[in-house]
Amino acid sequence: MLDRHLLIVTGKGGAGRSALAASLALRAARGGRRVLAVTMTDSLGLSGHLRTGTLGPKPIEARPGLSAMAIEPAAALDEYLRIRLRVPRVGAMTRAFRVLAETVPGIRDTVVIGKLLWEAARSDWDLVVADGPPTGQVLSLLRAPSTIEGLVPASRVKEQAAWMRRMLADGAGTGIVVAATPEELSVAEAAETIAALSEEGLAAVAAVVANRVLPELRIDRGLLDAEPPGPRRDAALLHLDVAAGQRRHVAGLRPDHILPLLFGIRTPGEVASRLADLWELA
């Protein structure tokens, strides 16, 4: 999975997107790869898990071999106009595009996904890991380049949108990591996203991950009948009942990776480094 140039982590709210993205970035950096972790939504999630300060549009080094940044649509748009479209720095022009990009979701999304792809194409990084949008929004983001490609006639913008579409669809370079907790709606959203990704040929699924899964408790239910009421019995019953429900949902998800619920861990930084230890990557 880590041999790709770009991984985008998605999942329903609560699935642990930023923890998983941070842990993959940490793991790849430990393996000697030069990694950039990027947050595309709420930057506090990623900065907490990587123990960095506030993330902004310029990459900062979180530790040797691992940098992190946040994509800010306004900054990404300015960069796009200046560097990719070579629009002269005329105030009125920049303002016009900014105002319209605020209004037109296709432009905004394309600029954001473009920034991510250009970072992934840079030789400074071996791997870019994105803490991506939730499953409810990831498809429209991934569709944005082809929407723009269809809207504008032959131009530099059209060529660039086509390049983005091809980069996303290239399964050897780009992969989507779809995460879910073992709950009905989380698994259902993951399954819908996976189906739509392959149906529309938007991008390849690099891995399906079941996150926050209870470890198996090897206790015979019959034994608990003899156990007097109290916390020992209650905790075992809760574990067995929750785990039984989770097993059904995990089976429906058919994950490539199963990561456990981490009991009693307090800080996001600890969660990410513990998860980085736990990935079983062939």
Next chain:
Amino acid sequence: MTAVVLVVGSGGVGKTTLSAAIGANVARGGRSVLVLTVDPARRLAQALGVHLGSTPSPVPGFDRLDAAMVDASESWEGIIRAHADATTAERLLHNRFFRAVADRFPSGQAYAAAEEMTRHADSDRWEVVVVDTPPAGGGIDVLASPRRIRALVGGRALRWLTGPAIPGRRALYSLTARPVLRLADVVLGGPLLEDVAEFLLDLRVTYDGISRRSRHVEARFKSAATVLVTTADAAPMRETARFFEELPDWASRPRAVVFNRALPDEWRAAGEGGGDPLDANLERWGQEALRQSEARAELSARYGVVPVVVPWMAEAPVTAGGLADLAAATGRLGIEGLRLDQ
């Protein structure tokens, strides 16, 4: 006047279940209630009634409890048809740019949900309307949607394009906008921005209607009783902090902060047992119980709230009666606890 209970919180914390539980409990307390839900899990949908759709229908086992699902799929089309004359509406809906991006036009779905809530609350058919908010943005998106929609139909983009408004006339592009649009078309290779501009100009006819309506929606939010739901996990806790900081802009201070999936406090002391599998298991859960109580204490210290604790259950209740029991057991998620008589 109908009281509105607005349930907000981060994704995956159990907002939908708690909305239904609060609704059922308030109905049991003698009020007529509508529960408006967004995306219920199958079991929950079944608990609320087999015919759960966008039209309110009775919940089995209750006399005065109805439930409906918010359908915001064709939201922008609805907003445009409600606020523009037929000719303009047709032109807007057939605009090339709008057709390409209509499904993700900003704030459309969130605002449609907000309108739906207001429509039901205004109908005076129920004494209480309980609203579950969509997962994206944890509820802030819905609360902010009236302001965002006004900004879109009457905001910066439009003013810049049209210059000062000329009432009753389809405006021309402003002098600033014209040369830039032409240059933009050269860069883009064609009239994309012109399509966008046409769309925004047409959209201006909806401004008066949307402006009046959206302010009414905002007033409903401001007077609603908000219930903030969280768990002890890092992301929901972060969202909760954000809510306390941003909610004052949009709504009143939460009447209740619910800590969902809580473990019993007495499990915290575990850990010095004899080392059999039951002790080892209790010790693990005890660590989690300790972490949770620390998170609750932090929340209380920072925001001066006493959280309502809802225990971790392996499965959500399968009947509306079970849901009502769940809210009733907290002692604080009913008519009195939420101060719905004020």
